[in-house]
Amino acid sequence: MSTSEIDRQWTTRLRKRTFGKLPPEKMLPDTQPSYVSSWIYVFGVATISSLVVVIATGCVLAIFGPAWWHTSNVGHFVNSMHLWSVEIFFFSMVIHLWGKYFMAAWRGGRALTWITGMVLFLCSIVTALTGYVSQSNFDSQWISTQAKDAINGSGGGAFFNLLNGGQMLMWHIVLMPLILVLLVGVHVVLVRIKGVVPPIEENAGAVQ
Amino acid sequence: MSSFLIGALINLNHPDHYFQWHIFDISAANAIVIILMLATFIGALLLPFPGRRRRKENQ
Numbered sequence: 569m570s571t572s573e574i575d576r577q578w579t580t581r582l583r584k585r586t587f588g589k590l591p592p593e594k595m596l597p598d599t600q601p602s603y604v605s606s607w608i609y610v611f612g613v614a615t616i617s618s619l620v621v622v623i624a625t626g627c628v629l630a631i632f633g634p635a636w637w638h639t640s641n642v643g644h645f646v647n648s649m650h651l652w653s654v655e656i657f658f659f660s661m662v663i664h665l666w667g668k669y670f671m672a673a674w675r676g677g678r679a680l681t682w683i684t685g686m687v688l689f690l691c692s693i694v695t696a697l698t699g700y701v702s703q704s705n706f707d708s709q710w711i712s713t714q715a716k717d718a719i720n721g722s723g724g725g726a727f728f729n730l731l732n733g734g735q736m737l738m739w740h741i742v743l744m745p746l747i748l749v750l751l752v753g754v755h756v757v758l759v760r761i762k763g764v765v766p767p768i769e770e771n772a773g774a775v776q
Numbered sequence: 777m778s779s780f781l782i783g784a785l786i787n788l789n790h791p792d793h794y795f796q797w798h799i800f801d802i803s804a805a806n807a808i809v810i811i812l813m814l815a816t817f818i819g820a821l822l823l824p825f826p827g828r829r830r831r832k833e834n835q
């Protein structure tokens with residue numbers, strides 16, 4: 569095979585594109601700029617860590633089912649772990665969002681990082697709502713009957729029905745986790761491609 | 777006994793308390809979470825990050 573033929577192969581092109589944009593030492597760097605040594609940069613990773621616990625405890629709930637998590641002590645415990653790791657997930661995400669907002673972290677071609685973050689925030693809310701209505705208790709009945717009017721008022725009720733337990737459970741344990749995990753991957757890869765945004769005073773020229 | 781050991785530290789099994797002020801209406805739980813988030817945010821900006829000084833000494 570000639571070199572030009574090799575260059576035209578999709579495997580070659582994909583490799584050059586991927587590793588040209590994101591060489592391994594940029595994906596997993598040894599050091600970071602000095603301004604990154606601040607607690608505010610911990611909250612993105614704290615959000616990922618709590619998401620890992622959310623998914624792990626969710627898998628345990630899926631294995632044993634509602635009769636177990638509503639009645640047994642260990643079931644209550646795992647159910648509580650699931651809820652409280654969600655609390656920490658949103659808690660860290662909001663502090664992460666505030667931090668990035670006040671740093672104007674969308675500067676220098678990082679708009680897509682900000683946008684994937686915003687979409688993650690919205691998708692997380694949908695995941696939490698479908699989770700609340702999947703509890704299979706009086707709380708989920710109350711929340712679904714209260715929230716359905718808002719969804720119906722927006723027109724979304726045509727395909728998203730809070731009273732449809734099967735649909736809500738599928739969204740909560742299949743669709744939304746899949747979307748969240750994929751989006752978190754894209755979000756973090758985008759951060760690695762662009763590198764951490766410099767402080768505003770360091771590159772006033774980059775403000776767009 | 778085990779249910780006592782792994783139960784919540786404070787009894788949460790009651791209707792929530794609400795703060796009401798003019799048109800504002802917020803549950804104690806939500807107000808506490810917002811205050812804790814603000815406190816953590818300010819802490820994250822002001823508290824020194826461990827290892828920071830060591831790096832400077834090395835330079």
Ligand code: HEM
Binds near residue numbers: 613
């Ligand atoms: C599931 C939720 C999220 C996860 C797991 C996540 C994770 C991360 C991580 C690990 C980083 C790099 C480390 C850091 O700076 O903290 C990062 C950076 C960033 N995040 Fe998020 N994030 C989430 C939601 C959001 C939201 C809601 C926003 C804002 C709307 C956002 C905006 C950004 C921006 C702009 C950066 C880039 C900062 C830079 O280039 O310096 N993220 N995110």
